[in-house]
Amino acid sequence: MLILPTVLCLLWGVPFEPLVVATIGLFLMIVLFGWMLSVGVWCNARLPEKRQSSVVLFIVALIIPLAYLLMYILLYLPQLQVDGPPDKPPLWLLPMHMLSMLAIFYAFWFTWSKFKSLLENEDADFMIFSSTFFMLFIFPLGVWIIQPNVNLLYHKLSS
Numbered sequence: 001m002l003i004l005p006t007v008l009c010l011l012w013g014v015p016f017e018p019l020v021v022a023t024i025g026l027f028l029m030i031v032l033f034g035w036m037l038s039v040g041v042w043c044n045a046r047l048p049e050k051r052q053s054s055v056v057l058f059i060v061a062l063i064i065p066l067a068y069l070l071m072y073i074l075l076y077l078p079q080l081q082v083d084g085p086p087d088k089p090p091l092w093l094l095p096m097h098m099l100s101m102l103a104i105f106y107a108f109w110f111t112w113s114k115f116k117s118l119l120e121n122e123d124a125d126f127m128i129f130s131s132t133f134f135m136l137f138i139f140p141l142g143v144w145i146i147q148p149n150v151n152l153l154y155h156k157l158s159s
Helices: 004-012 020-047 056-083 093-120 126-138 141-158
Strands: none
Touching: 004 020, 004 056, 004 141, 020 141, 056 093, 093 141
């Protein structure tokens, strides 16, 4: 599912222009964030009530980078194709990029702190879940390595 857009572009001979690359990136981001949302919300719901957190900020943290990438695709890429590369990027680009990075880090932190807290049955500090946290930076390989642990925890708690 993750390599499908790239393979289809290669098979149909679609050139890898900025719009195509950004659209593939948006698809991959939706897949990753959907997976993180399902794991984070599921783990948070199964923690004892006093250790649960509100998922509203977590959901907002997942929406911000998607909104940024959509703004980039809809507002900035058409400008690049018409006018060529500008002398300096638009003013909104850097703050939105920094906010998106912060939101992604928070979403990673929320997901893996809740997962490790549920797995270890105690509050997890960063050193306990840091390996899982950094595995997501090598997406999709990190997800491939983490998912069996998620499956084991799911089956353990379901039975």
